[in-house]
Amino acid sequence: MAVDGGAHRRVTRRRVQTRARLLDAAFTVFAAKGFGRVSIEEVCEAAGFSRGAFYSNFATLDELFFALYRERADLIAQQVADALAGDGPDLDVPASVDRVTDVLLLDVDWLLVKTDFLVHAARDPAVAEALLDHRARLRLAIADRLFRARGHAPLPAVLGGVEDAAHAVVAAYDGVTTQLLLDKDVDRARAWLKQLLTALLTDGSTRFG
Numbered sequence: 001m002a003v004d005g006g007a008h009r010r011v012t013r014r015r016v017q018t019r020a021r022l023l024d025a026a027f028t029v030f031a032a033k034g035f036g037r038v039s040i041e042e043v044c045e046a047a048g049f050s051r052g053a054f055y056s057n058f059a060t061l062d063e064l065f066f067a068l069y070r071e072r073a074d075l076i077a078q079q080v081a082d083a084l085a086g087d088g089p090d091l092d093v094p095a096s097v098d099r100v101t102d103v104l105l106l107d108v109d110w111l112l113v114k115t116d117f118l119v120h121a122a123r124d125p126a127v128a129e130a131l132l133d134h135r136a137r138l139r140l141a142i143a144d145r146l147f148r149a150r151g152h153a154p155l156p157a158v159l160g161g162v163e164d165a166a167h168a169v170v171a172a173y174d175g176v177t178t179q180l181l182l183d184k185d186v187d188r189a190r191a192w193l194k195q196l197l198t199a200l201l202t203d204g205s206t207r208f209g
Contacts, residue, residue, distance in 0.1 A: 019057045021047045023068050031109035035065055035116040066130065069117045072110055077138045079103045084145040097197045101190045104173075111181050135170065142166040146201075165201065172196040 025047035029038050040061055044054050058064040083099035121128040143166035172193065180189040 015057070018049065018053055022049065022054060022057060022064065023071060026064055026068050027072075027109070027113060030065070030068070030116065031112045035113070035120060062127075065117065065120070066127065068113065070130075070134070072105070072113070073134045073138075076105050077134070077141060079105065080138065081141045081145075084142065093201050094198060097194055097201070100197070101193045104190075104193075106177065106180060106186050106189050106193075108180065108184055108186075111177050114177075115181065139163070139166040139170055142169050168200050169197060172200060 022043060026038075026043045029042050029046050033042075038061070040051060040054055043061070043064070044051055047053075054064075058067070080100055083103055084096055117127075117131065121131040143162040146162040146165055176189050176193045176196065179192070180186065
């Protein structure tokens with residue numbers, strides 16, 4: 001029996017689109033109400049789908065929540081990696097910091113969802129393991145870039161090495177985004193992040209104008 005390749009591609013494309021709409025709807029609903037207060041029915045209603053469409057893509061609300069987190073978190077990791085890749089073997093720290101902070105996703109709705117995920121992970125070891133894995137990959141991308149540039153842009157001795165520097169960069173991002181959750185000032189958050197990262201990664205002789 002011949003397989004209709006065109007029909008299969010249409011079904012696959014439709015399923016991808018359905019999944020994307022469910023994720024977009026979930027992001028909006030989770031940001032507005034919080035993960036623990038959202039039902040599958042609310043996500044389906046926001047996406048314009050039935051429960052059947054939901055269950056053809058996700059087994060549980062937890063699975064959708066994790067998929068949503070992973071999608072956004074991977075985007076941030078890619079943004080950082082791309083921004084740090086622009087200088088070749090040299091690393092112009094102020095220019096790289098500028099690029100990172102200019103493209104980095106600093107969105108209050110995302111931070112609300114991310115905070116919910118963090119709280120959820122704190123109570124579920126399996127989710128915590130997934131979250132720790134993502135954060136480790138983000139630090140690894142930063143550490144790898146700093147390691148390759150270490151002969152051209154030495155780090156302040158107080159940081160110890162590239163792995164400790166990568167931890168410090170992620171911690172600075174965490175601190176700035178926590179403040180952003182409270183004051184909702186994205187421009188100030190970007191400015192603070194630039195100042196913190198420049199202070200961390202240079203000896204203080206290079207400053208922003």
